[in-house]
Amino acid sequence: MPELPYKNILHTKQFSREDLETIFETARDMEKIISWEKPGKLLEGKIMASLFYEPSTRTRLSFESAMKRLGWEVITVSDGETSSLSKGESLEDNALINSMYSDILVIRHPEAGSAEKTAEAVDVPVINAGDGTNQHPTQALLDVYTIFKEKKTLDNLHIAIVGDLKYGRTTHSLVFLMGLFENVSFSFISPDELPMPEKVIDFVKEKNIPYTETSIYKEGITDADILYVTRMQKERFTDMSEYERLKDDFILTLDILKTAKKDVSIMHPLPRVNEVDHEVDALPNAAFFRQAWNGVPIRMALLYLLLKD
């Protein structure tokens, strides 16, 4: 029976290639449970606390769907205003109480490091579902699972990442995870104001991973096997006039794609605002909705691996 050698999922730097093989093999089994069209009973009786102090559609609902597919129960905070955090309770006290009512905590919170802080306060496993501008590890796992399903390999890939790289936590997590594979290279394409953070650039430099940085869309995507598009993270801007100035600058159209390889896989963690034109959706290599679906088997696999006895 496959095992993961840790209790929490807090960031993507914790994973080895072997861990990914374990998670992906389990996710493939979970896809079979989904296709049976009946709930699994693998961990009947377990309860997940779904603690979302920032908005979410895909992450929260795919975690909750994953739990129900496994035959488990869910308790939910879907809005920070309905939690006693809004009365001034500390994250640690709040987490401790939630851990008394459940077997695992899944937390999204605006503060970088909040998942780690939560994990230190409780005895049950904790999964980071996005901590501010820092990381979104389960998104990166489903992204890499999608890359493997689309390309049949995780080695020898050139990945172009576009958009708000400063605040886009999914891009940080993805680079750390793809750094595990052979002969991977990156193009980071963003406005000058929103470059990939130093911690990510330091990582690729330390690992001698080839990368380029550019603000010219067509220049960055020519060699890409994967084009990973992200939105401008409006909620992170302190100056809304800067957001308004930048929000229409990086829009993927069929015209932009003329400079890319024909079989480039187009991905996006979603939600999309305006950065992928709807005319792109019909392309067979537009993978972003398949990517979102992959969130369920990946999260089923993680919950199962962390909670099975």
Ligand code: CP
């Ligand atoms: N990709 C993602 O994290 O989407 P949500 O914000 O809808 O969860």
